[in-house]
Amino acid sequence: MLEFQPIKDLEYEYNADLGLSYASPVRGVWNIVHIGTLVPQAHEIYVCPTSCLRGVVLTTAEMGAMDRLSTITVGEDNILEGDMEEALQRGTERIIAELPVRPRAMLIFTSCVHHFLAVNYQRVYRVLREKYPDIDFIDCYMDPIMRRTKPAIPNLWQQIHRLLKPVQAFNKQQVNYVGNCFGYGEYCDLTQMLLSRGITVKQLQTCKDYDDFLGMANSAANITFHKTAVRAAKDMEIRLNQKWLPMRPGCSYEEFDEDLRTAAEFLGIAPPSAEEITEQRKQTEEAVRSTCELLAGTPVSVDYTAVDRPLETAQYLIDHGFNVESVFVDVFTESREVFERLQKTAPDLKIYQSLGWNIRRMDRTHGEGKLVAIGQKSAYFKNTNHFVNIIENEGMYGYRGIRRLMELLSDAYLNEKPMRELVQIKGWGCCGE
Amino acid sequence: MKKDYQTHVFTMTYTADVSGVCSAMYELGGMSVLHDPSGCNSTYSTHDEPRWFDTDSLMYVSGLDEITAVMGDDNVLIRDVVQAAHDLQPRFITLCGASIPHIIAFDFRGVAYLIEKECGIPVLPVPTDGLKSYVSGVGLALSAWLERFADPKEYREYRASGSENGALDDSSVSDLKEADPEKGRPRINIVGATPLDFSVNGNIQSLKKCFEEAGYVVNCCMAMGTYGSDSTGESTGACIAEAGSTTAQTAAAEKNTGMSARDRLFERMQHAYRADVNVVVSSAGRKPAGLMKKKSGMPFVEGLPIGAEQTKALLDAVSETIRDGIGRKAWSDSAAGAAGQASDAAGCPSTKDSILVIGEEIFAKSFSNAINMLPETVRKGRTASPMWPDVDEGIAETDLAEAVRNSAVVIADPLYRTILQSPRAAGRTIQFIDFPHEAYSGRIYREDIPVFCSAEFSIQQLLGKC
Known part of the structure; x- marks a missing residue:
């Protein structure tokens, strides 16, 4: 088995996230600990065996946020005696008693063993809610054994927003962005449209305290940019009756325009005018053209940690004259249409499985000359210091997003970064870098 | 009321047994498979494995999912491991697991047998x-390896052929053949060494040097030392990968012997029984040393050379043990502090105004002993006491807070400072001396881990900070 295959040889149903997996040293993608700390004035409790706790506590320690997390270790005696519920309740009570500052909310993460031993943790939460009415308790999960049906990150986004309580009337002048690790501002067409028309955008990243966060319940709509947020948005639509407006984070001009029109229509504001759109497209095409000229055929590699739609991004770049040589992706989550078009237009495009066992011993070189990577995984596996160091689109959406990507690509081409140091930082953007 | 070992309001957890297994097997040319859904592998490779970026040793997670666990379908794992082994041709395979295989009673031995039968590569369950904690994992892994690859009969042969007075004449280990100067010198093994306790900053090289300068031959170091530093303890960035950035030294060794560093360590460990005594340098080494004693009678000494006095104590203990064949510890329980409690896990000092040393057991006891052997004026009349995590339970935070409150000085990993926020530790000014430990704080303070396994290590200077 090679570490890569040409796209022409692959099936659309390809999924490398099955079975034996490798973990590269690339650690920029956020995990549930990073996301949990976005909730202001909340405290996380992880209830797991030692092997699972190790990762979460060190994630927290590396963030310098040990005051935001406590743990309850599951031991052999809990498994044998079946006292998981008591240990959870007793531990939580002790944590509340000893914390120097009383948290407003507690995110309690149970793990795979709780699921397999059918632990009745909801009963414990009920008791805790009665005993501590000033604290909101929410059940969260670190149970990767359930990742096929209930993946951890989408589930966490859902649970975090379950802290919000239903309201009688919505504020039509306010919307939420749901499920983003990074704030969406300057490089997001939607944010610019909303702000220019007097709409307030609430995002976890900018909530100043817990009450501010709870104010998200008043918003008229929840806007998502990532697939990982879909679960939360659907849940909020049912539970809080808030409208869900999904934005498509690819490179299609038509989709950008349509998504902005839909949002504007729902909020009763003016969508971007035809002139605005024309101007945006002109500026974008110009930015792409000049970047392509600068790179002058330099090979480019794209990975799924940097952009939500790596195949679509690769196709867009190829369509605009870039020399895209590879894509790192473990599961195809884009449409069959995108996949098949890329098979036709770039049949020899290399598709690497970043989780595959053979990639551990791949030749991490890229031949002579430069290679520019979009994303940390591409940078690591292709061993290049010329790379765009972003995670999860990093607040980029629409025409402005593409232009920003071109800026970053140009900068990556011209300037080297210390790849070895940067890609090993866990949770890019969380550790004060 | 039952002591609450489980709740950690402020403090961390030590690394787990699964990381210990992978760490112990890392430099031996095998492939470690961690049977687990996900997460343990990235935790290990991110926080517990300083060699991960620069080398290409093999460690994978099985990706166990709900349906496979519920159905008990071990064929998924067997098929994947066999296929990966076919592609990568490791010298052996280690199969360990986390909590879900444990609660579904996964048959490690049976599955290991089936994989081995199918791919013809030795599999260690x-x-x-x-x-x-990692102490358990390292111990289990090294023991399983020795059971499979080392021959206890060699100890008897070694003793019969001149034993403590010299190395074997008919050594089949190519390294040993070149080592004629070693002839006539007693041989020791270093047991229980992993980066989790010693990092990759030169501690192991310093440890070897300590014994070599005292006239011993280091027969093997279980199971690290091929990465990171040369014999002087200077960091070289040496890499055990066959391809890539090996140092001139490593490359030359490979050229001369036709073997990679991985192969050489493997072969040295295969002949672990060709030594006079095992030196157990962390509690993780107790189990393999105990196994070797049981299988062959080879005695072991526990201890670390930290500072001049403790180094002398260790070397004396080794020398005595070689002479009389009786295992011993390089400390006296009274001098190491925590008298009467030293055999209990997580020994807790009861005296006020003491110096509390928190860390892995043999480190903490050796360090405490080293401090207590200093003149009273240097330690300001204080006595050092060790505290260490229990393999099953860790350290109860209530015990930790009490111990800290009862101490004037605490020598511990910097992340233990978080206990000072506990109301249980309040009410006293504590002088805290940072002493990072990779098995606790992972990579965060790696750059600050000192080379402490040395007669030259100055405890006096360290205590001078308080």
């Missing part, structure tokens, strides 16, 4: 459960 190491039945970890993700519930214990």
